[in-house]
Amino acid sequence: MRWSARLTGVPWRAAPPDGAGTDEGTPSTDGVVVPGQRDPIGPTAAAELLDPHKPQNLREVLNRIPAPVAVTYGPLHQLGYANRAYRELFGDRPTGLPAGEALPELGTMGVLPLMDQVIRGGRPRSVKARCILGLTGNRYYNVSCVPLGTGDTGDAPAEGPPAGVLVFAAEVTDQVLAAARLREAERRQREAAVTLQRSLLPQKLDQPADLRVAATYQPGGAEAAVGGDWYDVIAIAGGRTALVIGDVMGRGLRAAAVMGQLRTAVRAYARLDLPPHEVMCLLDGLAMEIDANQIATCTYAVWDPQHRTLSYASAGHLPMLLRCPDGTILRSEEQNGPPLGTGGGLHVSHTLRLLPGTTGVLYTDGLVERRDEDIDQGLDLLARTLTGAIGAPEVICARLLRAMGVTSEHDDDVAVLAFQLPGEEGAENPLAALDSAIPEA
Template structure:
């Protein structure tokens, strides 16, 4: 049977076979099925993207380091992803305690996004730590990292800064590979960018030249390292972004944690930006009249103690001979706190308190264990050495533990200049 469209009159129409209505209904079912399948596929793809983003972000956050405790330095860091709809990138920072007691600072940015970029960042982070722990100069670290990216890693270019901060000398030595310069904050001065020599990113050329710059950082000065997500965005050239950052930084506090918070608040995530933002702030603390340390009863805690006490003594204007001799005496007291801790409290930390008053240094080591018995005390070389090096040694014992106090008067600059 032929059907004509209703109301068409004499107008011709194409013939339609019997049963076409049923077939038309079936087509609707098929179309609905296809639409449903497409929606399901879109949802599944979106779920996979979200899983990948979550995995990459978790990987990156877990790889960002815990900042160390270094005598004379304060730290703070922040990391903010580029946006809720984007994958995380390869931004990272690191702070590495070097064998010399100085601090290695790393901030870098890997090209790319997602799990692959985060995994690559972890690879590079491990490599730069290995080179830094050899106590190599910043330019040499970058040269080796460039070779690593070209030959061993081959994943595209990387921007990187490596700096060495010496809290005893109040200096920072650094080299940069295509990364924006750190912003330097000094007390009662406007923030300024560190002067660095332009150089290519890692992985661009086989024989790059990386030059070092050295600057003096006065006590309470802060160096702010950051990735380019803070200063670049769609339609925003790097130069304008740097100017924006400097202006936004004026009048901000120098304390690292407050500074990072203020910077991220004033330079908000730029509209349309797909790049992450990482910040690391390092401040040189002014020397105080006292030093307080809580140390674990493990042998490696003595290394941390020596760095902290040496820095504090130098800030107190002790000579290198005085620093060395007081470190030996202090080391003996701390070594006994580690070796002779009470078994029931073997995991309990011990305390070190140092005070400078009227040119006299007094260092007290307190623990919850028992020090040497009186017979061992008379024959112990450690106690004899402390008494030889210090003006006074006092050992107090009680039910709560043992306290050792050593004292020595500093000769002072004038006395040292008059000595033959």
């Protein structure tokens, strides 16, 4: 039987005119490149083989292909032919037997169900990077199953089911191994970034006598590069406490390194006893010097137990949430300054008087931001969650992460800092704001 055959995805090429080209392979006058001596088929045979108007013997065509090819027929996929490359790879295969017996390697690769689909639907099917065990080292192949019929050109026959299936395997071992090496390199880099990130965060938080604090950091999942989230609690003069949350834009080791420099700078600036907006101005200039192409957001707050006030300034960071003793949730929505590293922005300090029993939460965008939702939805959910998240600060951190769906496979890293004032009996009003919006000097 003579079939006109063409593999899926391989276009016909016009045969070169007589006398065109050289042994090294040169273009003819019409731009067609003639294969040189390195072509295993040879220029004369290639011209005859690729003539779209000349019927070809299917076995001759397939036997010239260096990749393994097998042809089966009937609903049981009885083996009709396996080309030379197939036999060299797997050994001789008995014709006439069903593929499950004659071609056991196809069963190992999960190709047999694919062949059933081809017979039923008459359309090509394929699988990628299937491993063949038992050979010298593991070898991987992309396998395509193409419907065949008398007079077929690679598509399904016009009427009735296909007469058979052509199975074509293309080796992709080098690509698979290269991808595996790349994934391993990325895994090692991510582990290094996580280690650096954790080493730069506080190993133990200061615990002031008049303020309970807790914090947590959750790196993103395996598919997410580590970012530059950080938090800190700093004891400063006068029995006051500085609370810091920040997020360096970007991912990987560079973001973690910039984060470490900013955190160190915050600790130094905090001890200068400056108001929050001045600390932000200093950090803004430093961020520009560290890396002009990388910006960061930050909230810096100072708790003064003597006056029971919380003064803070924000550089483009998400709003702080406060839960009052009566359960009311307040969101800080006063004017924010621009992110650190942008330069020249106006930063403003704000002051709040907190009542005993007030709980506050500072966090990074990974806690509330989702790709398929507006960020306001995440903020609203966090506020509702905080309403019922009672207990010590460490319990609140854990409950917020769980309620917001943050797991080890989360697509972004998350930092949360919770603080809580000890409660007192007789507190009535939820929160009183002082009139101190202090602009930058």
